[in-house]
């Protein structure tokens with residue numbers, strides 16, 4: 045579960061006296077939901093996601109994620125909190141020197157899974173994103189869409205409670221974007237909460253569901269729309 | 273942490289040594305030279321120490337006793353000398369013995385001695401000291417003992433030895449400090465550049481929830497691997513160099529005569545200590561360099 049209560053984020057910026065990236069934001073996302081966050085560039089979407097991963101702390105207000113009170117979370121516990129999240133980025137963030145298989149296995153090693161578990165989990169998640177035949181390839185040999193599917197497999201491999209995706213379709217062929225969202229919906233159907241930021245309005249209209257629209261740091265709309 | 277995942281980190285750390293080829297080679301050689309100089313200066317300093325103490329042991333304080341002292345006073349002097357904490361050996365040299373020796377020494381003038389009815393030689397104690405730098409204080413103390421007429425000690429020679437020794441200590445210390453600092457700086461740089469070249473990977477590790485130690489282990493392996501490799505290589509070169517040095521001394525008869533070589537350290541007797549010390553010091557320097565460059569959290 046995700047809960048933001050009266051959250052303000054103010055970036056201190058020497059030149060202009062700072063930026064109010066978020067103003068009095070209140071959001072609650074229950075377990076198992078699929079949420080699109082939309083808004084113009086600079087509206088505060090990435091800032092919102094950074095709060096959820098505790099890359100930043102709010103200037104005021106409180107943030108709860110998966111039962112952790114993020115303002116009270118100690119640095120020492122941060123890695124264990126992060127393991128309950130799966131992150132997907134616009135730029136994929138795969139390790140170019142590792143194969144597809146190794147990229148996925150890598151995060152399982154990071155969270156100290158056994159050899160046996162890794163050996164069965166990696167093929168399972170690669171199968172889910174239909175990339176088993178590319179397991180030995182390097183990220184550079186794949187298309188953007190394929191790379192993002194590897195990133196999704198990697199995020200899902202750790203069996204997170206929430207998957208957070210920041211513009212996951214931003215760098216790939218619009219035609220293939222639908223495929224990516226469908227994949228995330230499949231994962232959502234297995235019970236994982238998905239929070240996806242996008243500024244592709246066609247995509248949102250097509251799929252529908254819960255939409256949160258940010259405008260200049262405030263919530264302009266939070267509700268459900270019908271898909272096409 | 274599971275063994276299999278630890279092994280993976282070790283592999284990545286070692287792999288990193290080879291990926292950062294030029295940096296690793298540069299640090300390897302700097303460490304190699306440092307450890308070599310440190311090792312050789314320690315060995316040579318130990319040799320000089322042995323030679324010096326040989327020389328020191330031959331330096332004695334002569335304690336002359338008044339001609340008319342009785343046995344009680346002699347005993348008293350013997351006790352007082354033996355109680356001094358700086359004495360190594362106390363040898364009594366009686367006036368009779370001295371007289372005999374004198375006569376033998378001057379046998380051509382044998383007749384001269386016939387005219388002397390009384391033995392003019394005093395009783396003497398010859399005292400060797402533990403710490404030659406304290407020789408004047410010790411001599412001073414001896415001169416205050418009741419019944420002692422005069423104390424003679426090789427003050428100049430002693431202070432020359434002390435000077436040589438402290439100069440050598442300073443030189444060895446300076447080599448040690450400079451080399452250790454240089455090694456740490458070069459390792460620091462190598463690991464720093466390795467951290468930067470893997471910043472993407474570190475970022476991903478942090479995003480998915482790697483602990484700080486998990487992120488750091490490969491860098492420690494990398495730094496310590498370079499250190500141990502340099503240590504092992506330095507050991508081999510130290511062996512060759514040191515043995516050549518010993519041979520050089522052995523072949524030079526003049527040096528041989530002055531210092532004597534019986535006590536010079538044979539490399540074979542210390543070879544394992546040198547190897548262990550080199551590898552441990554190398555690993556330690558690697559670890560310290562890594563600690564400084566990765567900090568509390570690995571920042572990229």
Ligand SMILES: Nc1ncnc2c1ncn2[C@@H]1O[C@H](COP(=O)(O)OP(=O)(O)O)[C@@H](O)[C@H]1O
Pocket residue numbers: 055056057063064065083084085086087088089090091092
């Ligand atoms: N690290 C930062 N320092 C200062 N200002 C920032 C920083 N990050 C974002 N901002 C500002 O905060 C606002 C919101 O940014 P962001 O959350 O990245 O928007 P979005 O992801 O919706 O495009 C923008 O005006 C941006 O310039």
Ligand SMILES: [Mg+2]
Pocket residue numbers: 089090091
């Ligand atoms: Mg953004």
